[in-house]
Amino acid sequence: EFVDGRDLLYVPPRDAPAMAAAVMQIADDPTLAQQLRTRARAVSRHFAWEPIAQAHLQAYASIESLETPP
Numbered sequence: 001e002f003v004d005g006r007d008l009l010y011v012p013p014r015d016a017p018a019m020a021a022a023v024m025q026i027a028d029d030p031t032l033a034q035q036l037r038t039r040a041r042a043v044s045r046h047f048a049w050e051p052i053a054q055a056h057l058q059a060y061a062s063i064e065s066l067e068t069p070p
Contacts, residue, residue: 006035007039007043008036
């Protein structure tokens with residue numbers, strides 16, 4: 001689950017002034033910028049191919065075990 005201000009800064013869709021304000025907020029706050037970078041690196045591990053492949057294999061195995069008669 002992503003949290004506004006911790007993992008990212010939410011802005012309304014198609015709101016250029018809000019996007020610019022968010023970019024400036026990050027540019028003006030090195031602590032926030034570092035926090036967002038750190039969280040992005042941590043969260044990005046969940047989206048790497050290895051964990052995705054493992055999750056699929058586990059899902060397929062659980063489906064296969066349901067279909068295999070005892």
